Amino acid sequence: MGILEGKRILVTGVLTDASIAFSVAKLAQEEGATVVLTGFGRLSLVERIAKRLPEPAPVLELDVQDTDQLDTLASRVGEHVGGLDGVVHSIGFAPQTALGGNFLNTSWEDVATALHVSTFSFKSLAVACLPLMKEGGAVVGLDFDASRAWPVYDWMGVAKAGLESASRYLARDLGKQGIRVNLVAAGPLRTMAAKSIPGFKEFEESWPSRAPLGWDLTDTVPAAKACVALMSDWFPATTGEIVHVDGGVHAIGG
Numbered sequence: 001m002g003i004l005e006g007k008r009i010l011v012t013g014v015l016t017d018a019s020i021a022f023s024v025a026k027l028a029q030e031e032g033a034t035v036v037l038t039g040f041g042r043l044s045l046v047e048r049i050a051k052r053l054p055e056p057a058p059v060l061e062l063d064v065q066d067t068d069q070l071d072t073l074a075s076r077v078g079e080h081v082g083g084l085d086g087v088v089h090s091i092g093f094a095p096q097t098a099l100g101g102n103f104l105n106t107s108w109e110d111v112a113t114a115l116h117v118s119t120f121s122f123k124s125l126a127v128a129c130l131p132l133m134k135e136g137g138a139v140v141g142l143d144f145d146a147s148r149a150w151p152v153y154d155w156m157g158v159a160k161a162g163l164e165s166a167s168r169y170l171a172r173d174l175g176k177q178g179i180r181v182n183l184v185a186a187g188p189l190r191t192m193a194a195k196s197i198p199g200f201k202e203f204e205e206s207w208p209s210r211a212p213l214g215w216d217l218t219d220t221v222p223a224a225k226a227c228v229a230l231m232s233d234w235f236p237a238t239t240g241e242i243v244h245v246d247g248g249v250h251a252i253g254g
């Protein structure tokens with residue numbers, strides 16, 4: 001029996017089969033969950049990628065900047081599953097001007113977009129799913145350690161710091177409904193989002209040698225395993241937490 005047997009999970013953020021969300025959806029199904037996906041923009045691509053999962057999974061449209069799509073999300077998900085036990089937020093975006101060393105010159109409009117899509121949407125998505133989570137459940141988001149300033153990550157780093165804080169406030173406000181809220185802080189992975197960061201190579205070059213456990217830039221499974229574990233019944237008293245899945249880099253100085 002899998003650790004998500006009988007659970008119904010909404011997974012956002014599948015774009016390609018390199019997406020962290022793709023690994024989460026695949027592993028969740030292998031662990032017994034029924035999975036519903038949301039996709040943004042390139043829906044036919046997402047539908048094609050979804051066919052590579054062990055089981056067919058419906059794909060619903062969700063742009064987290066679109067209030068109508070958020071408002072109708074619960075009823076649209078409800079056409080496929082009677083409720084939700086888990087929700088995965090695997091969404092991030094920042095305009096090019098907000099990344100790559102342009103920190104001092106980025107306009108507020110571009111920063112606002114980064115924060116809307118990458119930070120505020122964690123709250124929007126959780127709240128949109130509440131009508132389906134009457135029996136409690138788990139919300140998990142994907143983070144990149146925001147406790148320090150990194151090269152090139154710039155306003156995305158600020159967005160992730162906000163995500164870490166928003167996660168704690170969500171944990172505070174949703175705890176009484178039996179909903180746990182946690183983040184997985186993954187090390188760098190070669191996904192579409194990562195490739196769009198100018199200078200991402202800097203992370204790629206240093207991370208594997210700095211990580212006590214080593215680090216495979218192409219393996220999304222360790223981060224996905226943590227997401228699945230956090231949605232299982234094996235973290236019943238854990239909320240507001242950040243689990244680092246980075247080969248151990250966060251713990252090492254120098």
Ligand SMILES: NC(=O)c1ccc[n+]([C@@H]2O[C@H](COP(=O)([O-])OP(=O)(O)OC[C@H]3O[C@@H](n4cnc5c(N)ncnc54)[C@H](O)[C@@H]3O)[C@@H](O)[C@H]2O)c1
Binds near residue numbers: 018185
């Ligand atoms: N790749 C890494 O190195 C890394 C490391 C740590 C954390 N993360 C985080 O993991 C999450 C998933 O990213 P990924 O690396 O798998 O890349 P990805 O490009 O595969 O996924 C990013 C997803 O965000 C979605 N998205 C963008 N704008 C959206 C919007 N307005 N509404 C809804 N969805 C939108 C995209 O469609 C895409 O599916 C992000 O939060 C990212 O910051 C990535």
